[in-house]
Amino acid sequence: INGKPFGLDYELAKQFADYLGVKLKVTVRQNISQLFDDLDNGNADLLAAGLVYNSERVKNYQPGPTYYSVSQQLVYKVGQYRPRTLGNLTAEQLTVAPGHVVVNDLQTLKDTKFPELSWKVDDKKGSAELMEDVIEGKLDYTIADSVAISLFQRVHPELAVALDITDEQPVTWFSPLDGDNTLSAALLDFFNEMNEDGTLARIEEKYLGHGDDFDYVDTRTFLRAVDAVLPQLKPLFEKYAEEIDWRLLAAIAYQESHWDAQATSPTGVRGMMMLTKNTAQSLGITDRTDAEQSISGGVRYLQDMMSKVPESVPENERIWFALAAYNMGYAHMLDARALTAKTKGNPDSWADVKQRLPLLSQKPYYSKLTYGYARGHEAYAYVENIRKYQISLVGYLQEKEKQATEAAMQLAQDYPAVSPTELGKEKFPFLSFLSQSSSNYLTHSPSLLFSRKGSEEKQN
Template structure:
């Protein structure tokens, strides 16, 4: 996803920054930090590996923090030099010594860190939770734990626990041998009893380990922001303020947040656990057909759709008469040469071809992944109703080519004051919204299970 061209606005903000740093008795002084960065032609950023920050995926670098940082570099017209660290403290020391311009960890900002570093604008807030394994005894109070709470050394969780333990007898252990995601895995597998995690990381890991449970909330709202060297001028910070203001105003930040977190905010323990079990026990005989008929699609996406449709039950029948693994109507089955909708191979073949046809009918100007999500919605409620939702989106001032805007209008298709103005009338649009969110969660889980060679 590319940012719009903000170069003219960048020139304006640099001019404003120049004026801000001008002295009252002489020529303006060029802000050192920003001018050095621009002359170098790169922004040096320290970060951590993780699903919520930065990792190398099948299609190259990915992660919420990575895309934000790449956008900022593009905004400045420079390259992004990213330096992943394995230690918070080592990374922060490099920032203090001037070897990094920014530190972006996807972690919350504590008072101790604010006393030590300058920060750009807060772009998200997270909660901090005490996490334990579901089925174990739920702790009533963090002060009465029988086992220590383990946190990553230097993290916001470690700082928070240090503050709590200074006022009470809380057993705390810090480590540099595991990251936050690994600690959550260790809790899920029973290797450690407790850890503290922010709401973003917990949501991401619960897709993989649905037995992660929240014992208590240790902090409701903590800001997330990029750290800067405290002794330098505020020129880079001013550019950050302008950048975040621009991406919020343009809607790009909301699109990015939806991409990484929009489908995982709601957690269903029973459903997540049942899906992971089914993926390991039920999917195997159908996997070759998903792979064979996926074509240009990711077979795991097709399999996730099938689970949402039928829970991988070939004989499944809905209340509306659709049947089979891919829940095809009689008309759709006829259109795609499916003679027996309950035959697994025929159903997968027909469903894959039908979904590919829907994808090809989505306007070419709509980019991925929005294009795929809209095609999923059309698979559920039909292309006509999807177009009705896009028209409602445009009428109400939203962008009909962005899923984050269209998804807000889908529930309106079952409200009379809206559907009576549409071409195709009433539809259960709220179910289509849930349909897409579920498939996205199932798909994320299948990708992870596949990488772990568990399916």
């Protein structure tokens, strides 16, 4: 993001480099074939790019431990024909990225079940670019993994899954086949340690804990509100978001009221942040339906919840505990942590605590808790929805920035930046703006190579 490596594999690779006591060098590639070419040519020590373990790859490369799983899925554009089988798909309809693991699966299906099946490989595009082609109507179908699709749908809800091509497949890293297994042994020890202390579960929750239950209508409605309503509210979110990203604050407000300052619920909560009358009075709010007062008060109330979260909770997870407390009350969050500890979970891990939240409304559990019954299932859904809205908002705004930059660059190419009468004079500042902002957007699905040589850096 913003020209810097980011994501699950990058965070794991950085921690592995620290574990080895070496510096990390990261190289971004556009497709999977280029990754394995670098490994073959000795330009990388390790591939960390969400790669699937399969029998063909392990013939030539050393796999590491598996740490999550994905399935390969056929995608199409909403409103277009949805195939129910692969049997009749042609090369004119189906395109996949070079080096994609699904090519082996497609060949097996062609040999054993669908003799008429055909496809083509686009040597210049990765899976994310092919998904973009699908939603733009340039391509009928492509195949990508379930995690990549889930994230893509948060920004482009018009992409839909037609069918699963494979069952769940384990994801791993790959390194060259080494005679002494030094690197692979270190990798195994590293993942074992990460599993035992809960770090791996935390990182997976951070990046993968929001991928279920995609809702096309809800996501589309949210993105329409981003265009129609958010521009008027953005200055307020930016003004009052101090300890959290303004886009997260915007996501919270959308979950509360759908950005409706006049919103009212049957329980009596009102306004943009849906504050109770008592809470509003304690915060000095005189008009709950005033957007600025409501946002200001909601932020202060959330900060109060944040301050109560135990210091033993990791910094990047404190917000989720605070949001659950914001929704159901801090006392019930204490109960959720206590229940997590009693059921052999980690009370400082959001991944563990959120699994116990629905139990707070079940009598066998809440009858034994200090503060009794709570609508924990609602708190669970509340936090999960906010995370999804935040992901959609961040991705959508970055996509719009990318499009605006590309449009501006096209204008710069189509028209002279300096008119003939201005030659020899000071150039327009517009050109320097383009050069600064042209790389300031998120590139889809960057692939990472890990190298122990050199210093940490990003290469294109």
